[in-house]
Amino acid sequence: MSRSDASMWVGVVSLFPEMFEALTRQGVTGRAVDKGQIALEFWNPRDYATDRHRTVDDRPYGGGPGMLMKVDTLRSAIHDARERAEDATGQRPKVIYLSPQGRQLDQRGAQELAEGPPLVVVAGRYEGIDERVVEADIDEEWSIGDYVLSGGELPAMVLIDAAARLVPGVLGHQDSAVEDSFNDGLLDCPHYTRPEVIDGRRVPDVLLSGHHGAIRRWRLKQSLGRTWLRRPDLLEGRTLDAEQQALLKEFIEEYVP
Numbered sequence: 393m394s395r396s397d398a399s400m401w402v403g404v405v406s407l408f409p410e411m412f413e414a415l416t417r418q419g420v421t422g423r424a425v426d427k428g429q430i431a432l433e434f435w436n437p438r439d440y441a442t443d444r445h446r447t448v449d450d451r452p453y454g455g456g457p458g459m460l461m462k463v464d465t466l467r468s469a470i471h472d473a474r475e476r477a478e479d480a481t482g483q484r485p486k487v488i489y490l491s492p493q494g495r496q497l498d499q500r501g502a503q504e505l506a507e508g509p510p511l512v513v514v515a516g517r518y519e520g521i522d523e524r525v526v527e528a529d530i531d532e533e534w535s536i537g538d539y540v541l542s543g544g545e546l547p548a549m550v551l552i553d554a555a556a557r558l559v560p561g562v563l564g565h566q567d568s569a570v571e572d573s574f575n576d577g578l579l580d581c582p583h584y585t586r587p588e589v590i591d592g593r594r595v596p597d598v599l600l601s602g603h604h605g606a607i608r609r610w611r612l613k614q615s616l617g618r619t620w621l622r623r624p625d626l627l628e629g630r631t632l633d634a635e636q637q638a639l640l641k642e643f644i645e646e647y648v649p
């Protein structure tokens with residue numbers, strides 16, 4: 393098959409590839425896929441099953457409840473995805489497995505993944521995968537948070553979406569990524585649109601003023617203030633420039649809990 397000139401190439405190994413239509417058929421990522429900016433290809437371990445029942449799970453050594461993903465069908469799918477990644481991009485892929493044991497995804501991690509090599513993302517099901525497959529075939533384990541889900545597909549979509557929107561050109565006007573929360577490490581400011589009054593609540597006057605400098609400062613002040621109130625940890629060890637310090641000081645002085 394042909395070389396891919398997508399800015400981001402992702403191979404997905406999953407028993408439920410149809411779940412990923414949420415990425416490939418909708419919104420920002422759907423358009424990026426249509427435009428060829430992002431390439432998403434799928435390998436289903438079930439397609440490698442040779443028995444009549446197309447078995448993709450297997451019993452755990454040592455007994456206990458639940459099943460694991462069958463080793464041979466899983467490894468064949470990972471192998472083919474890896475080979476395709478190299479053919480399509482000329483680069484060796486990074487093979488990622490989603491599990492609560494992985495590195496916690498944050499905006500910096502999403503940026504690293506967006507800038508990095510092509511990805512093969514493995515979505516686990518059942519009670520997981522054989523540890524020797526993790527050792528032999530998985531390069532990095534990633535987690536989207538400290539909770540357990542019924543499969544790795546939703547975490548995989550979260551990771552792919554978070555990285556894809558950081559690929560230059562994917563978001564359309566790039567500044568919308570810049571203004572996003574966690575883009576300059578701050579929480580997002582409040583947003584307003586029509587009507588001007590909702591249940592007696594008005595839009596802040598500065599946003600109606602047309603003074604772009606005042607609007608920029610107001611938004612930055614709100615982002616700083618919200619971060620201070622809701623996620624002070626994000627301000628730890630972060631140096632604020634003179635303007636930011638002044639705006640945060642103003643916010644705190646005006647703050648009435």
Ligand SMILES: NC[C@H]1CCC[C@@H](CNc2ccc(C(N)=O)cn2)C1
Nearest residue numbers: 490491516519520535536541543544
């Ligand atoms: N032992 C349960 C575990 C076995 C292997 C498959 C996973 C799939 N579920 C996931 C995957 C990832 C995350 C996360 N936090 O990123 C949560 N849940 C469940």
